[in-house]
Amino acid sequence: MAKSIEEINEKIKKGKAVVLTAEEIIDFAAERGVKKASQEVDVVTTGTFGPMCSSGAYFNVGHSKPRIKLGGGKTYLNDVPVYTGLAAVDFFLGATAMPEDDPRNKIYPGKFSYGGAHVIEELIAGKDVRLTATAYGTDCYPRKTLETFISLKDMNEAILFNMRNAYQNYNVAVNLSDRVIYTYMGVLQPKMGNANYCSAGQLSPLLNDPYYKTIGIGTRIFLGGGIGYVVGNGTQHNPNVARTEKGVPKMPAGTLAVKGDLKLMTPKWLRGTSFTGYGVTLTVGIGIPIPILDEEILRYTLVKDEEIWAQVVDYSESYPQCVPGSLGEVNYKQLKSGKITVQGKEIPTSGLSSYLKAREIATILKEWIEAGKFFLTQPVELLPSVDSGIVFKPLKERPIKKR
Amino acid sequence: MQKKRVVFNYPPHVVEQPVISKLVKEFDLTVNILRARISPKEEGRLVLEITGKRQALEAGIHYIRELGVEIQSLAQDVKWHEDRCTHCTACISACPPRALDVNRQTMEVSFNRDKCIACEACIPVCPYQAMEILF
Numbered sequence: 001m002a003k004s005i006e007e008i009n010e011k012i013k014k015g016k017a018v019v020l021t022a023e024e025i026i027d028f029a030a031e032r033g034v035k036k037a038s039q040e041v042d043v044v045t046t047g048t049f050g051p052m053c054s055s056g057a058y059f060n061v062g063h064s065k066p067r068i069k070l071g072g073g074k075t076y077l078n079d080v081p082v083y084t085g086l087a088a089v090d091f092f093l094g095a096t097a098m099p100e101d102d103p104r105n106k107i108y109p110g111k112f113s114y115g116g117a118h119v120i121e122e123l124i125a126g127k128d129v130r131l132t133a134t135a136y137g138t139d140c141y142p143r144k145t146l147e148t149f150i151s152l153k154d155m156n157e158a159i160l161f162n163m164r165n166a167y168q169n170y171n172v173a174v175n176l177s178d179r180v181i182y183t184y185m186g187v188l189q190p191k192m193g194n195a196n197y198c199s200a201g202q203l204s205p206l207l208n209d210p211y212y213k214t215i216g217i218g219t220r221i222f223l224g225g226g227i228g229y230v231v232g233n234g235t236q237h238n239p240n241v242a243r244t245e246k247g248v249p250k251m252p253a254g255t256l257a258v259k260g261d262l263k264l265m266t267p268k269w270l271r272g273t274s275f276t277g278y279g280v281t282l283t284v285g286i287g288i289p290i291p292i293l294d295e296e297i298l299r300y301t302l303v304k305d306e307e308i309w310a311q312v313v314d315y316s317e318s319y320p321q322c323v324p325g326s327l328g329e330v331n332y333k334q335l336k337s338g339k340i341t342v343q344g345k346e347i348p349t350s351g352l353s354s355y356l357k358a359r360e361i362a363t364i365l366k367e368w369i370e371a372g373k374f375f376l377t378q379p380v381e382l383l384p385s386v387d388s389g390i391v392f393k394p395l396k397e398r399p400i401k402k403r
Numbered sequence: 404m405q406k407k408r409v410v411f412n413y414p415p416h417v418v419e420q421p422v423i424s425k426l427v428k429e430f431d432l433t434v435n436i437l438r439a440r441i442s443p444k445e446e447g448r449l450v451l452e453i454t455g456k457r458q459a460l461e462a463g464i465h466y467i468r469e470l471g472v473e474i475q476s477l478a479q480d481v482k483w484h485e486d487r488c489t490h491c492t493a494c495i496s497a498c499p500p501r502a503l504d505v506n507r508q509t510m511e512v513s514f515n516r517d518k519c520i521a522c523e524a525c526i527p528v529c530p531y532q533a534m535e536i537l538f
């Protein structure tokens with residue numbers, strides 16, 4: 001018998017909903033049987049806590065007296081430039097932005113110790129940051145410079161808006177060259193000296209709903225320790241990749257765009273992150289509840305680490321040069337054991353996404369639902385799936401002829 | 404037999420003296436140099452692993468102190484900021500002596516000071532600035 005979201009919410013209200021994490025449901029269903037489990041369980045919670053570069057936040061800081069039009073000039077938060085091509089006092093801070101005088105990779109490998117993501121972490125920690133701006137001045141916005149401290153509580157709105165998060169599966173990165181390379185997948189030792197992976201595997205949101213049958217626009221989620229919403233598919237959302245028999249993508253596939261009120265978030269679940277030689281990024285905590293509407297949906301949540309396969313990709317040549325090809329396939333059980341074998345070579349593995357924290361997020365979300373503090377939403381529209389005809393395109397360059 | 408991991412801070416006048424060979428010859432100690440750095444002002448800093456009989460070890464260290472060398476145990480110099488650590492495990496394959504290690508059941512990361520050799524390999528690898536070495 002199928003359940004509806006309303007019925008599940010009714011049970012949550014009465015404190016009677018049965019909620020398990022994506023890890024707990026595996027053993028539970030093995031004991032009870034899939035059919036019984038699908039009737040007994042109402043919600044399965046997922047979680048992930050990893051670096052997600054396409055993140056950022058927009059702010060409205062209120063009008064100064066006299067007024068200033070930030071657009072067209074330059075604005076900074078703690079020396080990190082923000083995007084002001086909007087109305088007078090709205091702006092967007094990107095997670096990967098960094099101060100203009102950061103040496104980048106001039107001293108190789110660069111440290112990238114402070115950037116947009118760190119500003120976001122400091123703001124939600126309640127700290128004051130420096131808002132500095134220069135503007136060109138107009139009749140209605142005459143002011144030309146601004147220098148002030150500001151904190152999150154002073155702002156009208158502070159909204160986290162991430163255009164690509166929670167990748168459904170990811171590559172395993174290795175380095176075939178004979179020098180150390182510094183990548184967004186971490187420091188990679190020469191001649192396949194190590195392998196880095198980045199997914200919460202069996203706890204990861206989109207790996208528990210591989211065809212996006214429950215997650216869509218308007219899905220309420222755990223975001224950065226507060227509450228957020230899925231606002232659509234993320235950029236590069238690519239449902240049409242090779243999948244296992246059970247539908248689990250074997251390479252990076254679906255993605256999410258999410259938003260939420262920064263004022264509700266905590267620095268524990270949104271962390272400024274520095275990849276040596278690469279840059280700054282934001283590590284985001286996301287947890288998504290999956291309503292167990294029927295047996296099929298429950299079955300998807302039973303996915304185990306050993307059933308999730310990822311491609312081993314060379315980041316010294318293949319990735320930067322866009323040469324397709326995989327050095328082999330490994331699963332997350334192998335990756336989490338600490339070593340994998342690729343082309344006959346045993347390689348130590350390390351994660352970039354924290355499984356411990358992913359479990360903590362799934363558990364917090366479970367507790368919120370059990371306590372009647374978090375209700376599920378019916379998505380307005382589901383995410384584009386394998387029948388969408390989406391094709392992930394590379395950039396086709398068309399040279400601009402000089403006149 | 405006892406083993407001790409220590410950091411020696413040499414003032415300039417000691418840098419010239421054959422301190423290590425004396426430890427080996429007169430105190431019958433095995434000295435393994437883990438790291439060495441001499442600053443432009445000619446101050447030296449050595450990270451050593453010293454092995455020997457307990458009494459000899461104590462006597463050797465006493466002798467070095469008398470020369471004006473400041474001695475610290477290594478652990479004080481390497482800090483794992485547990486509150487900053489996300490347990491991502493990025494450092495695990497980078498740490499040669501497995502001072503940073505993970506419980507594969509829970510995926511929880513821990514730091515064992517006694518195993519650390521202050522090699523700094525974890526510093527560029529940790530994306531959360533959770534490892535700090537004051538050296």
Ligand code: SF4
Nearest residue numbers: 498519520522523525
């Ligand atoms: S300094 Fe070296 S030995 Fe110590 S924790 Fe870091 S990588 Fe491990």
Ligand code: SF4
Nearest residue numbers: 488489491492494529
């Ligand atoms: S790399 Fe840093 S944050 Fe990750 S487990 Fe190691 S010490 Fe903790």
